[in-house]
Amino acid sequence: MKLVEATADDLEALADRWYDLAEAMAEHSELNELDVGTTAETAEDGFRSHLDHEDVTDYLVIRDGETIGFVTLREGRHPSRQYSQYLRIVNLAIDDDCRNRGHGAAVLERVKELARERGCDHLKVSCEWQNEGARRFYRDAGFQPKQVDYAQPLE
Template sequence: MQLIEATAEDIDTLIDSWYTLASGMADYSEFNELVYESAGEVPEDGFRRLLESENVSNYLVEEDGETIGWVTLQEGEHPSREYTSYTKIVNLLIREAYRNEGYGAAVVSRVKELAREAGCDHLKVSCEWHNQGARRFYRDTGFEEKQVTFVQDLD
């Protein structure tokens, strides 16, 4: 398994991966409701901006030349804390046919290496509270639950 940094040529793959992940999140909260009926309707401009961002990286997860997933990483810092520099896993998707085969854990392991190489001292990740599978996966890969995010409609 390898992580290959995504380029503008991978926009369609990124959109398809994002749409797959986002579609699965819709069941967890009305705030996850999609406005697009298919991946083909999703505009490319947001993904182009992500690829140009200095603190965000997108990687295709590849096995034997086949894209089996995708991960988005964001670097940041908390200058007033003991743990100051972090890498956040913003998105992580392993295609359904490849799940429960160790690829997700391998991605997290590789992300740890990338974070250390970037000088980070900790990893962060968030998932939907009711997504028990994701919560179990992150606990099993060494993360601890730390924070709850709240959301509110402004209408």
């Protein structure tokens, strides 16, 4: 398994996989409901904007020459903290037919290597509170709960 930095040629593959991930997240909160009329175009635009940002990088997850998922990483800093330089896993998705085979864990190991190469001292990730599978995955990988995000729709 390897991570290959995505290019403009990969936007459709990224958007398709993001849509599958976003659709799965909709079951965990009404705030994740997709606007079906704009989703595909908006997703590609979002990934296109990542190409111009130094702090955001999308990678395709490649196994035996085939794309089986993607990961989006964002670098950041907390200048006043002892652990100040972080790499955030924004998205991590492995195709349904390739799950539960260690690919997600392998991606995390590669992300740790990338973080160290970039001078980061910790990783961050968020997941839906109701997504027990994701919470278990990250706990099993050694992540510790740190804070809770709250959201409220404004109507």
